[in-house]
Amino acid sequence: MVVSEDKRENLQADCTKCFGLCCTALNVAASSDFAMNKGAGEPCLNLQPDYRCKIHSNLREKGFKGCTVFDCLGAGQRVSQDTFKGQDWREYPLVREKMFRVFPIMDQLYEMIAYIGEAMSYQISPSLFEKLKVQLDQLQSLTMLDPDQLLSIDIPSYRHPVNELLVETSEYIRNNIKVTTSNKSRNYKGVDWIGKKLKGQDLRGINLRGAYLIASDLRNTDLRGVDFIGADLRDADLSGANLSTSLFLTQMQINSAKGNKDTKLPYYLQRPPHW
Ligand code: SF4
DSSP states (O other), rough: OOOOOOGGGGGGOOOOGGGSSSEEEEEEOOOTTSSSSTTTTTTTTTBOSSSOTTTTTTTTTTHHHHHHHHHTTTTTHHHHIIIIITTTTTTOOOHHHHHHHHHHHHHHHHHHHHHHHHHHEEEHOOHHHHHHHHHHHHHHHHHHHHHHHHTTOOOHHHHHHHHHHHHHHHHHHTSSOOGGHHHHHHHOTOBBBOOOOTTTOTTTTTOTOOOOOTTTBOOOOOOOOOOOOOOTTTOBBBBBOTTTTOOOOOOHHHHHOOOTTBBOOOOOOOTTTTT
């Protein structure tokens, strides 16, 4: 089950093929997003023997909002069905510890693959496309490694070149967007706009990489061509906002924000059920 290479929209989690890895492998501290402490490798108390969540239909009401935000992009089913060849960790306890350590690595590989897949879907120069393709092929081949090989991967050494290409892609696209007087400076990388009132503004083409947009008011804001990689959008209000051509936006960012039926999303993202 190889990821369908350069198609960003094909990277979707299928929990029916996963052994509940996001509910077991990850370390989660108690917070307003998760109502209990859970160590890495420790199954959540709400995880049932069939790997379904006992409180799936009312996670938010029960204090597990974070579970409605998380998206593995399909890394969970890949580890369960391919890397460990369908060996359920409950039935095969010997694989358990290794499977839980492999999952976060696969998750990071999938995240990079998703960003590259998106970058390759844009109208970019042939040379940039080729450079992205080289990285994609390399990452795809890493996902096919066996558990021990996956555990030996130095993830940061792959993140750096990928990040450089994503920055190049972002600049290539955003430089072709018409600048208005309100977004002339374009670069707001890492900006602190927590709770900021930006309702109805034209922010097309700006760089919001790593920006803090928690609880900001982005209602009816024009966010086309905005680079959102790594931006914190928790509880930002995106009702009526236009994100149809925003760059490097993830399902997790959207799940963590507020929005409504009028919010325009990129083609590869789903409208969260709680909007
Ligand atoms: S509450 Fe449900 S979805 Fe969240 S970690 Fe536990 S079992 Fe998984």
